[in-house]
Amino acid sequence: MKQTLVVIGNGMVGQHFLAGLVASPEKDQYDIVTFCEEPRPAYDRVHLSEFFAGKTAEDLSLVPEGFFATHGITLHLGDRAASIDRDQKIVTSAKGVSIRYDKLVLATGSYPFVPPVPGHDRKNCLVYRTIEDLEAMTVAAKTGKIGTVVGGGLLGLEAAKALKDLGLETHVVEFAPRLMAVQIDEAGGAMLRRKIEALGVTVHTGKNTSQITDGETCVNKMCFADGEELETDVVLFSAGIRPRDDLARSCGLELGQRGGIVIDNQCKTSDPDIYAIGECALWNGMIFGLVAPGYAMARTVIADLTGTAGSFTGADMSTKLKLMGVDVASIGDAHAKTQGAMVFTYQNGASEVYKRLVVSEDKKRLLGAVLVGDATEYGTLLQYCQNGIELPENPDALILPRRDDEAAPGLGPDALPTSAQICSCYEVSKGAICSAIAAGCTTVNALKAETKAGTGCGGCVPLLKSVLNCELAKQGYEVNTDLCEHFAYTRQDLYNVIMVEGVKTFGELLAKHGKGAGCEICKPAVASILASYWNDYVLKTEHLSLQDTNDTFLANMQKDGTYSVVPRIPGGEISPDMLIVLGQVGKKYKLYTKITGGQRVDLFGARVEQLPTIWKELVDAGFESGHAYGKSLRTVKSCVGSTWCRYGVDDSVGLAIELENRYKGLRSPHKIKFAVSGCTRECAEAQGKDVGVIATENGWSLYVCGNGGMKPRHADLFATGLDRQTLIQYIDRFLIFYVRTADRLQRTSVWMENMEGGLAYLKSVVIDDKLGLCAELEQQMAHVVDTYQCEWKTTIEDENKLKRFRHFINSDQADDNVVFVEERGQIRPANGEERKHFKMLEVA
Amino acid sequence: MVWFDICAAADLQPDSGVCALVQGQQIALFYMTATESVYAVHNFDPFGQANVLARGLIGDLDGQPMVASPLYKHHFNLKTGVCLEDGGVHIPVYPVRVDNARVYVGMPE
Numbered sequence: 001m002k003q004t005l006v007v008i009g010n011g012m013v014g015q016h017f018l019a020g021l022v023a024s025p026e027k028d029q030y031d032i033v034t035f036c037e038e039p040r041p042a043y044d045r046v047h048l049s050e051f052f053a054g055k056t057a058e059d060l061s062l063v064p065e066g067f068f069a070t071h072g073i074t075l076h077l078g079d080r081a082a083s084i085d086r087d088q089k090i091v092t093s094a095k096g097v098s099i100r101y102d103k104l105v106l107a108t109g110s111y112p113f114v115p116p117v118p119g120h121d122r123k124n125c126l127v128y129r130t131i132e133d134l135e136a137m138t139v140a141a142k143t144g145k146i147g148t149v150v151g152g153g154l155l156g157l158e159a160a161k162a163l164k165d166l167g168l169e170t171h172v173v174e175f176a177p178r179l180m181a182v183q184i185d186e187a188g189g190a191m192l193r194r195k196i197e198a199l200g201v202t203v204h205t206g207k208n209t210s211q212i213t214d215g216e217t218c219v220n221k222m223c224f225a226d227g228e229e230l231e232t233d234v235v236l237f238s239a240g241i242r243p244r245d246d247l248a249r250s251c252g253l254e255l256g257q258r259g260g261i262v263i264d265n266q267c268k269t270s271d272p273d274i275y276a277i278g279e280c281a282l283w284n285g286m287i288f289g290l291v292a293p294g295y296a297m298a299r300t301v302i303a304d305l306t307g308t309a310g311s312f313t314g315a316d317m318s319t320k321l322k323l324m325g326v327d328v329a330s331i332g333d334a335h336a337k338t339q340g341a342m343v344f345t346y347q348n349g350a351s352e353v354y355k356r357l358v359v360s361e362d363k364k365r366l367l368g369a370v371l372v373g374d375a376t377e378y379g380t381l382l383q384y385c386q387n388g389i390e391l392p393e394n395p396d397a398l399i400l401p402r403r404d405d406e407a408a409p410g411l412g413p414d415a416l417p418t419s420a421q422i423c424s425c426y427e428v429s430k431g432a433i434c435s436a437i438a439a440g441c442t443t444v445n446a447l448k449a450e451t452k453a454g455t456g457c458g459g460c461v462p463l464l465k466s467v468l469n470c471e472l473a474k475q476g477y478e479v480n481t482d483l484c485e486h487f488a489y490t491r492q493d494l495y496n497v498i499m500v501e502g503v504k505t506f507g508e509l510l511a512k513h514g515k516g517a518g519c520e521i522c523k524p525a526v527a528s529i530l531a532s533y534w535n536d537y538v539l540k541t542e543h544l545s546l547q548d549t550n551d552t553f554l555a556n557m558q559k560d561g562t563y564s565v566v567p568r569i570p571g572g573e574i575s576p577d578m579l580i581v582l583g584q585v586g587k588k589y590k591l592y593t594k595i596t597g598g599q600r601v602d603l604f605g606a607r608v609e610q611l612p613t614i615w616k617e618l619v620d621a622g623f624e625s626g627h628a629y630g631k632s633l634r635t636v637k638s639c640v641g642s643t644w645c646r647y648g649v650d651d652s653v654g655l656a657i658e659l660e661n662r663y664k665g666l667r668s669p670h671k672i673k674f675a676v677s678g679c680t681r682e683c684a685e686a687q688g689k690d691v692g693v694i695a696t697e698n699g700w701s702l703y704v705c706g707n708g709g710m711k712p713r714h715a716d717l718f719a720t721g722l723d724r725q726t727l728i729q730y731i732d733r734f735l736i737f738y739v740r741t742a743d744r745l746q747r748t749s750v751w752m753e754n755m756e757g758g759l760a761y762l763k764s765v766v767i768d769d770k771l772g773l774c775a776e777l778e779q780q781m782a783h784v785v786d787t788y789q790c791e792w793k794t795t796i797e798d799e800n801k802l803k804r805f806r807h808f809i810n811s812d813q814a815d816d817n818v819v820f821v822e823e824r825g826q827i828r829p830a831n832g833e834e835r836k837h838f839k840m841l842e843v844a
Numbered sequence: 845m846v847w848f849d850i851c852a853a854a855d856l857q858p859d860s861g862v863c864a865l866v867q868g869q870q871i872a873l874f875y876m877t878a879t880e881s882v883y884a885v886h887n888f889d890p891f892g893q894a895n896v897l898a899r900g901l902i903g904d905l906d907g908q909p910m911v912a913s914p915l916y917k918h919h920f921n922l923k924t925g926v927c928l929e930d931g932g933v934h935i936p937v938y939p940v941r942v943d944n945a946r947v948y949v950g951m952p953e
């Protein structure tokens with residue numbers, strides 16, 4: 001007979017429990033029922049803030065499609081469990097559903113604590129926990145100018161960033177004398193404060209809010225115990241969490257003095273048929289406000305239900321924050337409360353870095369650490385701490401800055417024991433990762449898919465990567481990054497060589513840094529770098545032999561050796577007269593004509609000797625090369641935008657044309673595509689492009705590194721609320737940085753996926769100028785823009801260059817292997833069968 | 845073997861290819877400056893089934909001169925005509941002579 005298992009709460013932990021249970025062999029022993037109070041099943045609360053970066057509720061969902069149906073789980077959505085009758089073993093919901101249970105799991109989470117100050121329930125006084133809360137914030141921010149977060153802890157600072165992103169002047173009000181008092185020490189808190197303030201957030205510490213009343217210039221006014229006041233439109237409470245233990249209380253389960261459902265090491269409550277997991281549970285006097293301990297509790301209950309031994313023995317509360325571009329991390333006993341603990345501190349006022357190590361009395365074990373401003377050592381320190389690895393003789397070497405030539409004293413992944421936990425979100429050990437690698441996972445993505453490591457908070461990915469590289473190296477894999485047999489350099493190395501040494505030709509580069517005669521890999525790659533940097537005419541004698549056939553003939557070769565002709569139609573806007581020209585040329589040369597996926601017209605079937613005359617007619621009529629043949633800017637797709645569209649917020653066509661004209665001709669590692677949409681309906685599909693721009697009420701939103709094609713990738717939101725000038729400045733920098741650092745034939749999407757530090761790093765380079773490169777990047781782009789030429793125009797004006805556009809050097813005959821047949825009123829290349837029959841057909 | 849006068853040496857493209865019509869055959873001619881050599885092969889790419897090899901990029905692999913077809917990037921040894929990806933496939937190769945700044949290609953009688 002099957003037993004009935006009821007789970008109350010389908011939050012992060014409740015869902016983790018369900019997923020784990022249905023994956024276990026015992027799943028068939030239970031009929032599973034779950035109550036979910038929210039209007040949608042579980043979603044990723046940890047990454048909730050990404051909602052403001054454009055993620056939708058679906059993106060954040062933690063529930064695979066069809067999950068409940070596939071596993072026969074009954075889901076009561078939008079229904080709150082209202083009471084528990086422990087004698088009858090019945091749960092009754094707010095909508096009146098009653099279920100008899102054999103086993104019950106409480107996963108009700110917590111709620112944000114709102115201090116009971118008078119006025120706390122006024123208009124625009126909000127909390128930060130659910131998607132609905134975020135929607136309310138967005139609405140409130142639309143009409144307000146100032147926002148204030150109450151609470152300077154981990155969550156409060158994240159909420160402050162959200163307010164800032166919503167365009168509000170932002171304040172943080174903290175009761176304690178410093179920020180993040182729970183996690184970091186005083187000196188670290190002071191450094192953190194300076195950094196947060198430098199980002200334009202005003203911090204008020206030691207402030208006790210006494211009431212909230214009508215504001216004079218804003219919706220609300222906060223009054224503090226010290227008599228000061230602060231006008232603000234939005235008030236966001238983030239003053240801690242409280243376990244949701246009301247249900248447990250009313251059915252008489254044992255609670256802690258200050259709340260929380262008391263559980264033992266098996267996560268059982270005072271009723272042996274009822275478990276509690278996640279943020280509602282109190283273990284050993286502690287509530288864990290993080291997701292990883294909740295997940296560990298969920299695994300413990302599964303083990304208990306299925307009769308395998310397992311117990312919850314506490315959890316690590318170390319945290320690393322990705323706060324507003326400020327690195328903050330706290331590990332273990334950050335406050336040095338352990339008996340006899342010794343402290344090492346490193347502080348650098350100039351670069352605003354603060355690091356602190358807490359070490360055991362015998363200097364052998366790391367007990368805790370605090371990092372502010374630079375958290376690169378987080379992974380290493382965490383491993384020392386969690387795995388009790390013996391410290392080096394001088395522990396302070398772990399946090400002291402190193403000169404370039406010194407190797408990092410970091411822990412090689414080799415030094416870690418097999419049992420070391422690499423990913424705490426999914427409890428994946430080094431051993432599990434090594435077996436996955438042995439079983440054939442040779443990329444980080446494969447490891448993520450196989451072990452789930454790195455798919456939670458993401459904090460362990462760098463370590464995951466180094467374990468991978470180390471294992472691969474041991475297995476004798478050599479990661480060869482040479483461009484080809486002629487150059488023992490990466491594309492990026494060659495770019496730097498060309499830039500630093502001012503190399504202008506392939507011959508010069510080969511003589512100095514390569515060997516042999518070159519090949520079809522290095523020649524076009526070097527040609528592309530030379531073109532990006534110097535922007536010479538690509539058919540200049542010294543560059544000519546380097547180009548792929550498409551670049552040599554400034555047209556794309558088709559399967560039968562003929563070419564296609566794609567004139568530029570900036571932004572997809574074209575007048576009837578220009579369309580007629582295309583029609584006339586197509587008709588005159590009997591070309592197959594088609595609208596492309598990039599909002600322009602492609603004319604196919606041109607023989608090499610026809611290209612110059614076709615292009616002369618097009619250039620004379622005012623067309624330019626569309627660079628469909630180059631690794632360069634292709635199209636800037638546009639939607640009709642505010643000029644005509646009833647929803648349009650800004651002139652998307654105008655901007656698309658401006659962008660296309662600015663960047664046309666830029667040679668790059670791979671092709672680049674843009675799109676501009678006039679509103680968030682996104683008719684131009686900008687979020688699928690290398691560079692996407694969307695108009696909003698507050699200015700342009702910039703998206704980068706999207707891709708259609710073989711492996712589609714949604715673009716990342718890069719910046720919002722931009723004016724035209726800033727937008728172009730960012731794109732200039734972004735593009736040249738890509739051109740300088742990407743691999744050959746690497747689209748921006750793959751470039752981004754491989755970038756150490758990812759989006760945050762890219763932002764720090766392009767927006768915050770972390771590398772101090774921005775002026776140079778802009779200058780280089782200015783050079784490219786200033787030296788633009790239409791390659792077809794230059795070519796048809798040069799008798800010498802035209803000599804190449806013949807099929808034979810010693811005859812005017814055409815290639816007799818090119819045979820067309822007619823289909824739907826146009827030509828197409830004959831297939832093999834047809835060729836035999838039409839062998840003698842005259843080709844125009 | 846009959847030698848045909850094809851074109852002036854100056855008509856060749858340094859480190860690149862051109863195509864000539866010789867006795868009804870399409871011949872791709874490549875001039876490699878590093879070794880001052882000229883090679884002649886048939887212009888037909890047996891994989892792509894099109895007359896395009898003269899428009900391919902040239903260079904060397906493992907010290908052997910080669911052309912990469914512009915269609916699907918198969919490599920052919922310029923001295924032997926053998927395809928590097930598929931040794932069972934080879935294209936015709938022809939001897940070349942440069943005399944008095946004229947280029948001659950030899951064809952079987």
Ligand code: SRM
Nearest residue numbers: 556564595596597598599600628634707708709710711747
């Ligand atoms: C003509 C066109 C198809 C059409 O009739 O609509 C086309 C044709 C070709 N595409 Fe494309 N692509 C065309 C739009 C697209 C689009 C749609 C778009 O741009 O909005 C995509 C997906 C978007 C994207 O790139 O992110 C697209 C993704 C590809 C890919 C896959 C790229 C990737 O990152 O996965 C390739 C292969 C490659 O580049 O390695 C490719 C390669 C090609 C090549 C160059 C294949 C080849 O080597 O012969 C085709 C030759 C074009 C020619 O001869 O003129 N084409 N191709 C479109 C030309 C647009 C234009 O006006 O320039």
Ligand SMILES: Cc1cc2nc3c(=O)[nH]c(=O)nc-3n(C[C@H](O)[C@H](O)[C@H](O)COP(=O)(O)OP(=O)(O)OC[C@H]3O[C@@H](n4cnc5c(N)ncnc54)[C@H](O)[C@@H]3O)c2cc1C
Nearest residue numbers: 009011012013037045046080081108109278279289290291
């Ligand atoms: C903005 C934000 C950022 C965060 N960042 C991090 C981070 O970086 N790292 C980290 O480790 N943690 C982070 N957290 C904390 C993390 O989200 C929580 O630890 C985690 O969600 C706890 O999971 P849970 O299932 O216990 O609670 P929840 O996810 O809150 O789920 C509880 C669910 O139960 C429902 N429920 C409650 N009572 C009932 C009832 N009677 N009937 C039916 N349903 C009920 C609730 O509506 C809710 O949906 C963050 C939290 C927030 C809000």
Ligand code: SF4
Nearest residue numbers: 639645648678679683
């Ligand atoms: S994206 Fe917006 S502005 Fe552009 S056409 Fe669509 S609805 Fe109109």
Ligand code: FES
Nearest residue numbers: 423425456457458
């Ligand atoms: S530690 Fe969070 S994803 Fe691995």
